[in-house]
Amino acid sequence: MSEKLDLRGEVCPFTFVKTKLKLETMNPGEELEVILDYEPATRNVPRSLKNEGHEVLDLRQVKENEWVLKVRKKG
């Protein structure tokens, strides 16, 4: 199953902080989709998630200023 987190309007470092908190509520191996509209977060969040051992599955731009990041919680 996949969870969703809408972080539009949020900036760094809170984009990562909230993604991390959300992952802490999930089970290992579960997937999370994060919506971002702050461009630097598309670089910072995946890097920080990888540092903590999570698997970044996908990052795609869906609008001019909107991205969807897909991550799998480390198992």
Added chain:
Amino acid sequence: MLAGFTEEQIRRYARHIILPEVGGEGQKKLLNSRVLCVGAGGLGSPIIQYLAAAGVGTLGIIDDDVVDISNLQRQTIHAGNLGKNKAVSAGEFVKKLNPDVEVVVYTERISADNVRDLVRDYDMIADGTDNFPTRYLINDACVLENKPFSHGSIFRFEGQIMTIIPNDGPCYRCIFEHAPPEGMVPSCQEAGVFGVLPGIVGSIQATEIIKHLLGIGEILKERMLYVDALNMDFFEIKVRRNPECPVCGKRVIDDIYPENYTESCRLW
């Protein structure tokens, strides 16, 4: 709310939550922790400041002294509170810094009669006292109640810090069985103290307490850390449990008796 945190808490604790060693789970541990700070003076100032800032959920603060102008050379949390009880003043500081923290203020003196009940109510104790009888009271009560505590003391330019986990590493009496003879060691009042020194020592105590509450890193469990601020030298001495220790070794005490906490604090 996200993972049990309010929006404000997410922002307040973001720099902690980011750390892999802390995270949201560690931050929750701190918010659910209870620490008793004995003394709200020179050592207590940084201890109370950093435990409050870290979001330790409940801070007990005990001090029967009032703020005097001669304290302000090193006791940084009492601004504008001359004449006020130090525990009350410290409590006001904490509420301003972090309203998440519940403060329990005790304006009485810690004594043989109340020490066990006090420490029993907390997860960990910070020793920020300035005299031997209270230091031995805290040590002995913490061993009897099986509560970890952080020891810190200062003298002129020198300080020492150790973290005591009862029955897992030495207690203070394993190393110093009783106080030095009366008159041999001058008090801070007579000897003077370098104002920033308690800032260093108390900050190390707060570091130790937060780490122990989180269960991370290495604490000063079988090590006494010495600080010489004049020459800026830090060194440590390995310390071991004393099988003959009258408190955590042979255990000759079964309770706290007031007559044991006079000048020398000898147990027999």
